[in-house]
Amino acid sequence: MSEFRKDLLNQKWTIVASGRKTRPSDFKGEDESRKICSFCEGNEKLTPPETFAFRDATTGPDVPGWQVRVVPNKYPALDPSEILLQSKVDFYEVMSGFGAHEVIIEGPNHDISLSNISIDQLEKILKTYILRYQHWSGNPHLKYILIIKNQGCFAGASLEHSHSQLFATPLIPAKVLEELAFSEEYYKKYKSCLYCDVIEREKSEQVRVVLENECFIAFCPYASRFPFEIYLLPKRHLSLFEDISKREESQLALIMKELFTRLNYALDNPPYNYFIHVSPANTTPPFYHWHIEIIPRLSSTMGGFEWGTGIFINSVKPEDAACVLRDVKLDQ
Amino acid sequence: MSEFRKDLLNQKWTIVASGRKTRPSDFKGEDESRKICSFCEGNEKLTPPETFAFRDATTGPDVPGWQVRVVPNKYPALDPSEILLQSKVDFYEVMSGFGAHEVIIEGPNHDISLSNISIDQLEKILKTYILRYQHWSGNPHLKYILIIKNQGCFAGASLEHSHSQLFATPLIPAKVLEELAFSEEYYKKYKSCLYCDVIEREKSEQVRVVLENECFIAFCPYASRFPFEIYLLPKRHLSLFEDISKREESQLALIMKELFTRLNYALDNPPYNYFIHVSPANTTPPFYHWHIEIIPRLSSTMGGFEWGTGIFINSVKPEDAACVLRDVKLDQ
Numbered sequence: 001m002s003e004f005r006k007d008l009l010n011q012k013w014t015i016v017a018s019g020r021k022t023r024p025s026d027f028k029g030e031d032e033s034r035k036i037c038s039f040c041e042g043n044e045k046l047t048p049p050e051t052f053a054f055r056d057a058t059t060g061p062d063v064p065g066w067q068v069r070v071v072p073n074k075y076p077a078l079d080p081s082e083i084l085l086q087s088k089v090d091f092y093e094v095m096s097g098f099g100a101h102e103v104i105i106e107g108p109n110h111d112i113s114l115s116n117i118s119i120d121q122l123e124k125i126l127k128t129y130i131l132r133y134q135h136w137s138g139n140p141h142l143k144y145i146l147i148i149k150n151q152g153c154f155a156g157a158s159l160e161h162s163h164s165q166l167f168a169t170p171l172i173p174a175k176v177l178e179e180l181a182f183s184e185e186y187y188k189k190y191k192s193c194l195y196c197d198v199i200e201r202e203k204s205e206q207v208r209v210v211l212e213n214e215c216f217i218a219f220c221p222y223a224s225r226f227p228f229e230i231y232l233l234p235k236r237h238l239s240l241f242e243d244i245s246k247r248e249e250s251q252l253a254l255i256m257k258e259l260f261t262r263l264n265y266a267l268d269n270p271p272y273n274y275f276i277h278v279s280p281a282n283t284t285p286p287f288y289h290w291h292i293e294i295i296p297r298l299s300s301t302m303g304g305f306e307w308g309t310g311i312f313i314n315s316v317k318p319e320d321a322a323c324v325l326r327d328v329k330l331d332q
Numbered sequence: 333m334s335e336f337r338k339d340l341l342n343q344k345w346t347i348v349a350s351g352r353k354t355r356p357s358d359f360k361g362e363d364e365s366r367k368i369c370s371f372c373e374g375n376e377k378l379t380p381p382e383t384f385a386f387r388d389a390t391t392g393p394d395v396p397g398w399q400v401r402v403v404p405n406k407y408p409a410l411d412p413s414e415i416l417l418q419s420k421v422d423f424y425e426v427m428s429g430f431g432a433h434e435v436i437i438e439g440p441n442h443d444i445s446l447s448n449i450s451i452d453q454l455e456k457i458l459k460t461y462i463l464r465y466q467h468w469s470g471n472p473h474l475k476y477i478l479i480i481k482n483q484g485c486f487a488g489a490s491l492e493h494s495h496s497q498l499f500a501t502p503l504i505p506a507k508v509l510e511e512l513a514f515s516e517e518y519y520k521k522y523k524s525c526l527y528c529d530v531i532e533r534e535k536s537e538q539v540r541v542v543l544e545n546e547c548f549i550a551f552c553p554y555a556s557r558f559p560f561e562i563y564l565l566p567k568r569h570l571s572l573f574e575d576i577s578k579r580e581e582s583q584l585a586l587i588m589k590e591l592f593t594r595l596n597y598a599l600d601n602p603p604y605n606y607f608i609h610v611s612p613a614n615t616t617p618p619f620y621h622w623h624i625e626i627i628p629r630l631s632s633t634m635g636g637f638e639w640g641t642g643i644f645i646n647s648v649k650p651e652d653a654a655c656v657l658r659d660v661k662l663d664q
Contacts, residue, residue, distance in 0.1 A: 004643075007555035008530055009563075010507075011514050014555040015645045077637075077645045091533050092554045148636025156635030165637070173641030175342075182343050198340055201423050222424045223337035223346040231341075275640030295639060302634060303488030304480025305409075305497070307627060308607030309505030311336075313347045313409045 002077055002097030004087070004171070012174060015077050015097060038074075039161035041108035047071040051102060052131060054124050067121065068128045069105040073165065076101040084141050084170055100136055100168035104128055104147075105161065112162050113151075113269075115261040122253035125164070129276075130249075132166050133242040137281040142168040144176060144280050147241075152271025155297045172280050179277065180288060187287035193237050195289030208318050210325045211259055215251035218259050220318035220325075226301055227316035228267060228325070232259065232292040239279035239288040262328045263296060270296040334409055334429030336419070336503070344506060347409050347429060370406075371493035373440035379403040383434065384463060386456050399453065400460045401437040405497065408433035416473050416502055432468055432500035436460055436479075437493065444494045445483075445601075447593040454585035457496070461608070462581075464498050465574035469613040474500040476508060476612050479573075484603025487629045504612050511609060512620060519619035525569050527621030540650050542657045543591055547583035550591050552650035552657075558633055559648035560599060560657070564591065564624040571611035571620040594660045595628060603629040 002017040038046035044062040052070040059065030078099025087095040106125050107117060114122065129147055136145050149164040150157040157163075172180075186194040199217055202209055208219045210230060218232045232255065234248060244252065263270060273295045279288040295301075306312050334349040370378035376394040384402040391397030410431025419427040438457050439449060446454065461479055468477050481496040482489040489495075504512075518526040531549055534541055540551045542562060550564045564587065566580060576584065595602060605627045611620040627633075638644050 005555035007553060007557075008518075008526060009514065009553070010510060012555070012557070013643050014557050015643060016555070016649055017645055017647045091529075146637065146640050148640055150635040154632060156632040167637055167641075169641075169643075173643055175640060175642040178342060182341065186340075194340060197423075221339060221341070223339035223344070223348070225339075225344070225346050273634070273636040273639055275636040277640060293639070295636075300486060300488040302605070303482040304605040304607040305478065305499055307605055307625070308478050308480055308507060308609060309499075309501075310507040311345050311347060311501075311505055313349055315349045317348055 001082070002079070004095040004097060006087075006093040008092060013171065017075075017077055017097070037110055037159065037161050039103075039105045039159060039163060040110050041066070044069075047103075048074060052128065052135070054128065064108070066108060068107065068124045070128060070132060070166075071103050071105070073101040073103050078167060078169065080139075080168075095170070098170050099142065100139075100166065102132065102166040104132070104164040104166060106163055110161050113260070113264070114162070114256060115264050117257075119250070119253050119257060122257055123250055126249050126252055129164070129166075130242045130244070133240070133278075136166070136168040137242070139168070141170055142281055144169045144172045145278070146173070146275060148273065148275040150273050152269075152297070155271035155273050157271075168281075176277060176280070180279070180285065183287045183289070184285070193287060193289055195233060195291065196237055199233055199235060208322045210262070210322050211255060213251050213255050215248045216255045218255060220322045222318060224314055224316075224318040224321065225312035226295050227298050227314060228263070228270075228296045228321045229314075229318070230259065230263075230294040232256070232294065233289065234291075237289055239284045239286075239290055241276055241278045241290050243284075258330075259294075261330060262325045263294075265328045265330070266324050267296055267298065270298055272296045333414070334411070336427040336429060338419075338425040340424060345503065349407075349409055349429070369442055369491065369493050371435075371437045371491060371495060372442050373398070376401075379435075380406060384460065384467070386460065396440070398440060400439065400456045402460060402464060402498075403435050403437070405433040405435050410499060410501065412471075412500075427502070430502050431474065432471075432498065434464065434498040436464070436496040436498060438495055442493050445592070445596070446494070446588060447596050449589075451582070451585050451589060454589055455582055458581050458584055461496070461498075462574045462576070465572070465610075468498070468500040469574070471500070473502055474613055476501045476504045477610070478505070478607060480605065480607040482605050484601075484629070487603035487605050487627075489603075500613075508609060508612070512611070512617065515619045515621070516617070525619060525621055527565060527623065528569055531565055531567060540654045542594070542654050543587060545583050545587050547580045548587045550587060552654045554650060556646055556648075556650040556653065557644035558627050559630050559646060560595070560602075560628045560653045561646075561650070562591065562595075562626040564588070564626065565621065566623075569621055571616045571618075571622055573608055573610045573622050575616075590662075591626075593662060594657045595626075597660045597662070598656050599628055599630065605629065 004013050041064045048071050050071050053066040054068045055066035078101045080100050082096045082098040084098040085096045087093050146167045183194045202219045211218045221231050276292050278290040336345050373396045380403050382393050382403050385398040386400045387398035410433045412432050414428045414430040416430040417428045478499045515526045534551045543550045553563050608624050610622040
């Protein structure tokens, strides 16, 4: 059982999950290679029952024969069976850990990565994203749906087998509220979408663009917080991921595959995080533009300065990072 | 040469430092043990000239005979010789990397830590903090002075020899602005200091308190973002660290030594970050209360969920963490 707790000094919510880890030895890394992978085909019984799968028509749930498989997280940070209660304030503020936390297993084989799977498989993953957005946005108590990916243990992945995660929360996260506020302010002032204008600027400057195709553009942001940070945006102004067209779906699969291939070549298969920012569930504010932020984890990104200020120190100019990624020679 | 760049989408400043690292191999860890430590006594010529030291009266600068030594960072994120320019906006906003970045070497021997040095030595370190705050607050262009410590390479320390760092910035960092805003709002509403009230609450509940003495209290915050996170606060309402009394100085040394000893026993010498939050340079707003935040780095703290939401998932209840730290049996 987990709960949302709000810090009074910085007004931020934390999810305090059930006290599974309290002994120091619990924080020592485990030798994962010696364990059986619960995400591999054939080990379906090791996960909670699947909530969705792309699978062969002749197969039932929780057996082999799937291409993408969605299961509740075995150790969920948030749980849809919790009762949603109004937050209680007794000096400190607390709220039950109601929400959802799913794992999207990106393929049946252990050694897949976003750069070595087929475009067809990548499209199935993206289609799964869309379907899970649609599923959870049907719950009126869930205000926000976030899909993320942690790749590599240094990036926070506890299992090696390639997977994404979906979180649905009863509140709109602070980072999203900030982006909504800034983009609304810009929209009111300039009668224009901030994200569309940034895309235009990057296209005209060309120094930070890594890659683009008909429907998407990827660039290293002007004030990149991390070496080789990348923003991936749809060129069409759209606030919800689930509203992308069939054409955009396949264009996104294409640009993602090339982008992660370039990152892996240039940086030797780096650990990374990405997350997809969309507008709050069932809303389509005219000023918001969904996007993916990709953070390669090349070094310890947070020190006392970053925690204390919120300012990051980045030793690689985004112009240089974009150049390195553009210059990667891909196999023909 | 570095510069402050502001991101348009999240309105956050980043310091983009000179492009020292661009090749992938630059991000591979170096075997530090094979190098000569430039912070050790006898190697004073390997650092930039010292800006302050507690040293034997018979010795001159940059030679052995010191107890605490302050030098400019060899690879400064910010530089006082940069010209401070008004920020320029040409779609994106940029500002020169004016500021200060110093290293406070906490003792002449390589193997010191905050838990194995004498109280006398710890007092000299804290006295050095005070003197450097006073030094940099004399520069009217510097709006904020932050002292931090990164302990261990996993916590972002690039050198093993125990040291703190001081940053002085021409702007007030976002995290500090937030705390100022929240505490001012509370002060206006309740005619009381938010931090003083949190201390009272923690003292009355007692479940999250780790340690206290006459002048200081250390507790695991109610909404701890990280396992074993600790807030260390002076009981006396005071907004600037440099205004602590002689008595508080020695009480702070005592509580810090015990606190880090307990952390090291309980968590096997964990890497950690701490930072000192004070009010902006030369200001003493009645609602702000300086404090130290200590973040043990027990696991990869940031994944896609944390980056995307600003919400942390903490698997250790602060009540349990405080209990573990209180229960440590110290050597007699």
